[in-house]
Amino acid sequence: MIHVDKLTKYYGDYAAVRDVSFDVPAGKIVGFLGPNGAGKSTTMRVLTGYLTATSGKATIAGLDVFWDSVEVRRRIGYMAENCPLYKEMRVNEYLKFRAGLKGVYGRLRRQRIDFVLERCWLNDVRRQLIGTLSKGYRQRVGLADALLASPPVLILDEPTSGLDPTQIRSSRELIRELGQEHTILLSTHILSEVEMTCDSAIIINRGRVVAADSLENLARRAGEKESLIAVFDHAIDPDLVLDLPGCDRVISEQVAVGTRLRFPSPDVQTLAPRLATLAGEKGWGLRELRPERPTLEDLFVEITEQE
Amino acid sequence: MRSTMTLLRREFGAYFLSPIGYVALAIFLAVTGYLFSRTLVQLTATGPLGIEYPMRQMLGLGDLTEIEGVIQFLLFWMVFLIIPPLLTMRLIAEEQSSGTLEVLLTAPLRDWQIVLSKFLACFGFYVVLWLPTLFYLPVLLDLDWKTWQVGIDPWPVAASYLGVLSAGAMFLALGLFISSLVRSQIVAALITLFLSLIFVVGGVWRADLDSGSLLGKVLSYITVPLHFERNFSRGIVDTRQIVFYLSATLLWLFLTVRSLESRRWR
Numbered sequence: 001m002i003h004v005d006k007l008t009k010y011y012g013d014y015a016a017v018r019d020v021s022f023d024v025p026a027g028k029i030v031g032f033l034g035p036n037g038a039g040k041s042t043t044m045r046v047l048t049g050y051l052t053a054t055s056g057k058a059t060i061a062g063l064d065v066f067w068d069s070v071e072v073r074r075r076i077g078y079m080a081e082n083c084p085l086y087k088e089m090r091v092n093e094y095l096k097f098r099a100g101l102k103g104v105y106g107r108l109r110r111q112r113i114d115f116v117l118e119r120c121w122l123n124d125v126r127r128q129l130i131g132t133l134s135k136g137y138r139q140r141v142g143l144a145d146a147l148l149a150s151p152p153v154l155i156l157d158e159p160t161s162g163l164d165p166t167q168i169r170s171s172r173e174l175i176r177e178l179g180q181e182h183t184i185l186l187s188t189h190i191l192s193e194v195e196m197t198c199d200s201a202i203i204i205n206r207g208r209v210v211a212a213d214s215l216e217n218l219a220r221r222a223g224e225k226e227s228l229i230a231v232f233d234h235a236i237d238p239d240l241v242l243d244l245p246g247c248d249r250v251i252s253e254q255v256a257v258g259t260r261l262r263f264p265s266p267d268v269q270t271l272a273p274r275l276a277t278l279a280g281e282k283g284w285g286l287r288e289l290r291p292e293r294p295t296l297e298d299l300f301v302e303i304t305e306q307e
Numbered sequence: 308m309r310s311t312m313t314l315l316r317r318e319f320g321a322y323f324l325s326p327i328g329y330v331a332l333a334i335f336l337a338v339t340g341y342l343f344s345r346t347l348v349q350l351t352a353t354g355p356l357g358i359e360y361p362m363r364q365m366l367g368l369g370d371l372t373e374i375e376g377v378i379q380f381l382l383f384w385m386v387f388l389i390i391p392p393l394l395t396m397r398l399i400a401e402e403q404s405s406g407t408l409e410v411l412l413t414a415p416l417r418d419w420q421i422v423l424s425k426f427l428a429c430f431g432f433y434v435v436l437w438l439p440t441l442f443y444l445p446v447l448l449d450l451d452w453k454t455w456q457v458g459i460d461p462w463p464v465a466a467s468y469l470g471v472l473s474a475g476a477m478f479l480a481l482g483l484f485i486s487s488l489v490r491s492q493i494v495a496a497l498i499t500l501f502l503s504l505i506f507v508v509g510g511v512w513r514a515d516l517d518s519g520s521l522l523g524k525v526l527s528y529i530t531v532p533l534h535f536e537r538n539f540s541r542g543i544v545d546t547r548q549i550v551f552y553l554s555a556t557l558l559w560l561f562l563t564v565r566s567l568e569s570r571r572w573r
């Protein structure tokens with residue numbers, strides 16, 4: 001549905017996005033991740049026609065975002081970063097105006113406005129001035145605007161920033177539901193959110209795609225580097241532990257309850273039982289022994305710090 | 308086309324939601340009201356003080372040899388100069404600084420539709436400013452209420468309104484263009500004011516300039532008060548001047564479209 005090919009965008013002579021290529025298949029929810037300044041918003045702005053790429057090509061529903069810009073914009077619901085809105089308008093006025101801009105009129109317009117007000121939990125503020133809304137409510141107005149013309153593609157730039165925990169939760173549910181009818185590209189800094197809502201993720205760093213895969217594959221990739229955690233009541237001698245078979249490295253740290261050992265990339269099968277025996281012999285008071293799978297977050301930090 | 312209308316309606320409505328519209332309206336009404344009251348005094352005076360063309364008085368083009376005439380001239384043309392930047396400064400600059408331009412430019416509209424809507428909206432409000440002056444017309448035309456006959460030649464009035472609207476369009480389009488270049492409303496207003504000044508004082512500031520020289524010709528071609536003094540207020544419509552206003556308007560609007568387009572490349 002969204003197809004990006006070798007997209008490059010320079011601001012002056014600073015390359016914010018370099019040779020970015022990815023695909024978003026129809027009907028999928030794709031998370032767009034990256035540290036601050038990675039170029040997420042820039043890429044989205046190129047897709048929505050707000051900026052023109054320096055080179056490269058992007059198509060949405062088969063239409064080029066540069067040559068068929070207006071047609072592409074008709075098919076996109078875009079929620080910009082920080083959700084800029086006209087502060088002096090009322091919520092329903094604003095939605096009516098936006099519907100008109102998007103070519104939705106008459107009875108359909110009324111229906112759609114009622115629908116999005118309901119969908120984005122805005123019914124109790126429909127007559128309020130946008131300038132007096134709290135950040136979270138403004139965010140919802142932005143989302144409502146994106147949904148107005150029921151476009152096949154939604155591009156959401158940090159849709160859940162500034163929401164309270166219950167709202168984040170319901171927004172995630174909403175996004176999942178929307179995923180059944182729309183193709184969604186959403187950027188976020190909250191990785192657990194991606195794990196919960198998205199089918200796949202694209203990670204970019206300093207303007208380049210560093211990983212793009214389905215969530216299962218990314219999780220598998222992250223999970224490959226399992227580590228073993230052991231917590232003891234007493235201070236221990238890490239050198240004794242190092243002699244155990246299946247252990248090549250250990251990180252020891254003092255925690256409130258005693259000592260915590262972390263074995264990165266161990267042979268868990270052989271190490272775990274030996275460690276337990278050793279602890280019993282020495283009377284170290286083994287409290288906890290468990291394998292730890294790195295999360296997407298660890299993978300994210302690892303990938304983005306490598307560069 | 309309907310989306311252009313939607314945008315036009317919002318932009319026009321925005322004048323009534325912001326204080327700027329009311330400020331412009333208040334300044335304008337105060338000054339035209341003052342000029343009208345002076346005109347009334349002159350119209351009702353007896354003897355050689357009476358005036359031939361009351362519309363000239365309304366445009367501040369009365370007797371420029373007297374200090375009061377000069378004050379009226381300055382008042383009217385200062386207001387004429389200040390109103391367009393007041394109306395246009397926010398049109399694009401505000402959207403740029405608040406970020407709403409991104410939302411507007413990603414709506415399915417072409418750039419020229421956005422520029423046209425914004426221009427028509429400020430022009431519409433400009434017309435609204437002039438509407439109350441229609442109440443003065445019966446007096447300015449010496450209308451006979453029973454027969455609906457006018458006692459004074461109506462052409463100076465009609466030509467003056469035509470001039471005011473077309474020259475206004477030129478200044479508004481200039482203001483819209485400047486507003487698309489900068490982020491700050493104040494800066495947009497100041498630059499517009501400064502550039503408009505060229506078209507207002509150009510040929511007036513040096514009375515000793517040889518009107519036959521090239522510079523003199525160019526200046527008198529672009530100086531708006533001269534056009535009113537020589538032609539519109541006397542009931543003469545010179546097509547050269549109308550063509551000048553309209554082509555300048557189109558040029559500014561065209562440049563505004565290009566300026567919006569160029570933002571996408573930055």
Ligand SMILES: Nc1ncnc2c1ncn2[C@@H]1O[C@H](COP(=O)(O)OP(=O)(O)OP(=O)(O)O)[C@@H](O)[C@H]1O
Nearest residue numbers: 011014016034035036037038039040041042043081
């Ligand atoms: N208008 C601009 N002019 C110059 N540089 C810009 C402009 N907009 C963005 N940049 C730069 O381009 C880079 C990418 O910015 P972008 O906004 O795309 O990052 P992002 O991934 O959205 O970051 P965040 O997570 O903080 O929103 C940044 O280094 C930023 O400083």
Ligand SMILES: [Mg+2]
Nearest residue numbers: 040041042081
């Ligand atoms: Mg961003």
